[in-house]
Structures are given as C-alpha cells and as structure tokens.
Amino acid sequence: EVQVMESGGGLVHPGGSLRLSCAASGFTFSSYEMNWVRQAPGKGLEWVSYIHSSGNFIHYADSVKGRFTVSRDNARNSVYLQMNSLRVEDTAIYYCAREDIPADGPFDYWGQGTLVTVSS
Amino acid sequence: SYVLTQPPSVSVAPGQTAKITCEGNNIGAKIVHWYQQRPGQAPVLVVYDDGDRPSGIPERLSGSKSGNTATLTISRVEAGDEADYYCQVWDTSSLHRVFGGGTKLTVL
Numbered sequence: 001e002v003q004v005m006e007s008g009g010g011l012v013h014p015g016g017s018l019r020l021s022c023a024a025s026g027f028t029f030s031s032y033e034m035n036w037v038r039q040a041p042g043k044g045l046e047w048v049s050y051i052h053s054s055g056n057f058i059h060y061a062d063s064v065k066g067r068f069t070v071s072r073d074n075a076r077n078s079v080y081l082q083m084n085s086l087r088v089e090d091t092a093i094y095y096c097a098r099e100d101i102p103a104d105g106p107f108d109y110w111g112q113g114t115l116v117t118v119s120s
Numbered sequence: 121s122y123v124l125t126q127p128p129s130v131s132v133a134p135g136q137t138a139k140i141t142c143e144g145n146n147i148g149a150k151i152v153h154w155y156q157q158r159p160g161q162a163p164v165l166v167v168y169d170d171g172d173r174p175s176g177i178p179e180r181l182s183g184s185k186s187g188n189t190a191t192l193t194i195s196r197v198e199a200g201d202e203a204d205y206y207c208q209v210w211d212t213s214s215l216h217r218v219f220g221g222g223t224k225l226t227v228l
Contacts, residue, residue, distance in 0.1 A: 037163075037219075044219060044222035045157075045206050045208075045219040047218065059216060061216065095163070100168070103210070104150075104151050104210035105168070106165050106168035106169070106208070107153070107155070107217075108174065110162040110163055
C-alpha cells in the first residue's frame with residue numbers, strides 16, 4: 001500500500017526556520033517525483049515545490065523561492081522541505097504528494113498534511 | 121504566471137448534474153487533473169489526464185475539455201459529493217504546477 005506521511009510541523013516565530021519531512025512507503029520511491037503543496041486556513045491549494053526523482057531538478061513557487069529548500073534521500077525514502085525566513089503568510093497545512101509518471105502526471109497520493117503556524 | 125480560474129461555488133440538488141469549470145489560456149494544450157477535498161481531509165485525485173478516473177472513483181465523475189475550458193461533470197449528485205474541487209495543470213513555460221482556486225460544491 002502506497003503511503004506518504006508528513007511530520008515536523010509546529011509553531012514558529014516570524015523569521016524562524018522549520019524542517020518538514022515526508023516519509024514514503026509501498027512504492028519504488030527513487031522512481032517518482034515528489035511535490036509539496038500547502039493550504040492556508042480557509043484557502044485553496046497552493047503548489048510549493050517539486051523535486052525530480054534523481055534530486056537533480058527542483059522548482060519552487062515564486063512565493064517561497066529563496067527561502068525554502070527541497071531535498072530528498074532516496075536511501076531513506078524521504079523528501080524534506082527546509083523553510084527559512086518564515087512569514088505569517090506561510091501558515092498552512094503542508095502536504096507531501098507523489099507525482100505519477102510520466103511528466104505532468106497527477107498527484108496520485110497525498111499525505112494527511114502537517115500544520116505549520118507562523119506567529120509571534 | 122499561468123492562471124486557472126474556477127467558480128467559487130456551485131450548487132445542485134441531489135440527483136442532478138453538477139458541472140465545475142476550469143478556465144485557462146490555451147488549456148487545450150495542457151493535461152488537466154482534478155482533485156476532491158472533503159472538509160478536514162487531504163485532497164484525493166478523482167480525474168487525471170483530462171478524463172480518466174483512478175480505480176475506485178465512480179463513473180458518475182467525468183472530465184472533458186473544450187476550447188479554453190476544462191469541465192468536471194458529476195452526474196446523479198449525492199450528498200457525499202459535497203466537497204471542494206480543484207483543477208491542476210503543469211505549466212510548461214515556468215515548469216510550475218498550478219492549481220485553480222477551487223470550487224465548493226454544495227448539495228442542496
């Protein structure tokens with residue numbers, strides 16, 4: 001059974017940092033691209049970041065570029081999101097989602113999300 | 121950046137047909153995916169590659185495209201279909217994934 005599970009959310013002050021993790025199981029993790037998607041309270045889905053199966057190609061939404069860094073460890077079946085210089089508007093549930101093969105495939109499996117709250 | 125536009129809300133009576141639209145420039149050249157999100161839950165893929173359904177998704181849900189509009193159609197609407205629905209594409213210009221703003225489906 002395919003599973004992805006996020007962790008690492010919590011309360012952080014503006015300007016602070018947080019590292020999210022996403023642990024995957026039930027599929028060949030090294031073959032799949034992964035994404036982070038967030039949802040602010042009462043708002044819609046916002047794509048945050050993409051990382052290629054190899055880890056060599058990465059893309060970010062303009063809203064987080066320069067502050068967030070995505071990485072993966074295929075040996076640990078995990079993807080990470082390092083979030084620096086956090087702002088109040090980064091408050092959201094952060095979802096990890098598998099992107100199906102081939103390119104421009106759908107997000108076919110999602111985690112339950114981890115809540116990040118940025119507040120003083 | 122690429123923009124997908126959805127109506128904020130759609131209302132339909134049980135047993136009727138709901139149509140949720142997603143507009144985007146030259147969307148006909150892009151592959152569209154649709155997600156359902158019930159309150160308090162993670163999104164679930166309901167239609168991919170414009171009109172295909174993952175296993176376990178009822179045939180009542182279908183996707184189509186015409187011109188600059190993609191449409192998610194839900195036939196014989198049930199109370200359990202009440203949820204937020206999002207369209208999504210891959211913008212080949214920016215290489216960003218893009219979501220529509222979402223549509224809240226209310227079953228009257």
